[in-house]
Amino acid sequence: MRVTVHLDSFDQLDPTAYAIIWIDTEGRKWSREGHAGVTLPEWGQCCSSPRGTSLLACEDQREVCLLEALDLGASDGPFEGEGGAAHLNAGISTGPLEARWRVQCIDESVPDPEDGLFADEA
Known part of the structure; x- marks a missing residue:
C-alpha cells in the first residue's frame, strides 16, 4: 500500500514550509516526493x-521525523484525512521542530516511487 503524507505547520522554521512523503507500508520505506523550506533526506526506512x-x-538510520499516532499496521487505518503531530529532528539547537502530518492519499496498488527504485535495491 502507498500512503502519501503531507507535513506542514513548521512555523518555527517557515510558515510556508512543507514536505510530502510517500510511505511503502509493505517495504517499510519512505521517500520524499516534494518539499519546500524544510530539508529531509531523499528516502529512508520507517x-x-x-x-x-x-x-x-x-x-x-537516525530518526528524522516522528509521525505521532500514525499506526501503519492498524486494521482500521491509516485513512485519508487522518492527522496528528509531527516532530522533525532538524539538528538545530532549539530541539525538534513541531509540525502537523495529514494522510493525503491511500493507494492500494503498489506503484514505483517517483524517482524509481530506492538506492538500496538492485
Missing part, C-alpha cells in the same frame, strides 16, 4: 514505535 511511526534517514 518503523513503528510506541508513539507512532519513525522515519529514519537512509545514510545513518
